[in-house]
Amino acid sequence: xxxxxxxxxxxxxxxxxxxxxxxxxxxxxxxxxxxxxxxxxxxxxxxxxxxxxxxxxxxxxxxxxxxxxx
Numbered sequence: 001x002x003x004x005x006x007x008x009x010x011x012x013x014x015x016x017x018x019x020x021x022x023x024x025x026x027x028x029x030x031x032x033x034x035x036x037x038x039x040x041x042x043x044x045x046x047x048x049x050x051x052x053x054x055x056x057x058x059x060x061x062x063x064x065x066x067x068x069x070x
Contacts, residue, residue: 001058005034005048008059012052022051036063 003011009019020030023044032038039062040048049056 002060003054003058004060005036008048008052008054009034012054014052019048019051023047 009016016027016030016034020027023030029038033040033044045056045059045061049059052059
């Protein structure tokens with residue numbers, strides 16, 4: 001099963017504030033990632049996966065629209 005950033009966070013029962021603190025970013029910045037306004041760097045994606053205790057392969061890190069820009 002694949003999880004959006006929000007669903008991965010909710011599955012792990014972690015607040016936006018907890019994720020932001022774990023990643024060393026503000027809640028507002030984290031919300032931009034969760035809304036796919038920004039895309040995680042690889043090191044941030046790895047840390048996010050650790051925080052939510054899921055494999056990188058199970059998390060959707062960008063929107064379909066983002067792939068069209070590549």
